[in-house]
Amino acid sequence: MIVVTGATGNIGRSLVGRLLEQGVPVRALTRDPARAELPARTEVVRADLVEDPDLAPLLADAEALFLNLAAGGASAQRLIDAAQRAGVRRIVLNSSLSITDSPVDDTNFISRSHAEAERAVRASGLEWTFLRGGNYATNALRWAPAIRATGVVRDAHPGAQSAPVHEADLADAAAVALLDRSGAHAHQIHRLTGPEVLTNTQQVAAIAEVTGRPARIEQISEDEAAEAMAGPHFPIEAARQLVHLFGQSIDAPAFPVTDDVARVTGHPARTFAQWAGDHAGDFAGHR
Structure with a gap:
């Protein structure tokens, strides 16, 4: 089971489709399941990452979590903590190329929330992959x-x-990292342009x-x-x-052009x- 946050967004919707094509059960979190319009095989679950008192049940039986700050960046720490409690093994974080891995990250509005989330994921002790999109x-x-x-x-x-x-390339890269069985993407940062x-x-x-x-x-x-x-x-x-x-x-x-999309997904960007x-x-x- 893989849990996808931001499942009705541009990346999340594509990602849900990729995972289902691989025969992987998907739990899609959304504030409004009635309007989600996701494939029938998706387990669509109502979730308010800000207001719900306990997020751990949302992650029950999940092996991996796709964490997109667009789904509720202020709740990233709560969701990471819930993933630990639920026994999730891997987090794939949709991050940003604006991160410089320097003190500047905490003064830049664009990079600050992503840098905070990356630090929280690292500190969780779970396996992680960061997808830094341009x-x-x-x-x-x-x-x-x-x-x-x-x-x-x-x-x-x-x-x-x-x-x-393209959001489809971001979704493809996320699917590869979430489904990784070799460990090739564990604790890796992919810079996607x-x-x-x-x-x-x-x-x-x-x-x-x-x-x-x-x-x-x-x-x-x-x-x-x-x-x-x-x-x-x-x-x-x-x-x-x-x-x-x-x-x-x-x-x-x-941000300079990278070949990470091709390297991770196996197809040109x-x-x-x-x-x-x-x-x-x-x-x-x-x-």
Whole structure:
């Protein structure tokens, strides 16, 4: 049995499918099972990682746990403690390439929660694998409403560079680590990126190519971009920090391209063009 947190998210949904294809029982944790829309063979369990008083029953009989902070980062320590009590053997943590393994991690909004979770997993004494992903290709979905409505994406840094990684590659890597029987992935850090560096302008052009809809970037100020990004769960200061970080990647990408996707999964990393094709409906207004 493998327990998957964030099971209805971009990575988790793909991961559940991969595991079921391998004939592995999956327990998917979600706040709203009625809306999960996961395969019938999935054991879908209601879970509130913040409010539930005891998380150990959620992990009963589980061999491994996929821990995604997007499912409730503030509860990571509680879930790790529950995994220990339930006898879970392995944790695969969906982490971040923003981690530098230096004191800077505790001052950076983006890396802080992931660094804390990595330290907690290491301290648990359980077997672990960290999947440090770079820029997720799904971040481009933030442009979808503008592309559908006007074809104009407003962005502070059209020249910002990254190597977007497809959520399917992250799910593939997670499945390999969760199902590892050789120990090859025990206590390993995998740094996962896409296969090529692209600017934001080039990403928008790739989306336009697959949708057949004209799309371009219009540059705005960092303050405007931060205000548009901020929300109830993402404070303005964190948004400003993230926008500034994007600006620093104009001269060079924040994270170099790695071959870890191919090394871990056995297949080449999917390109951004492939990702755009997979999500064309999100940008064209139909699915």
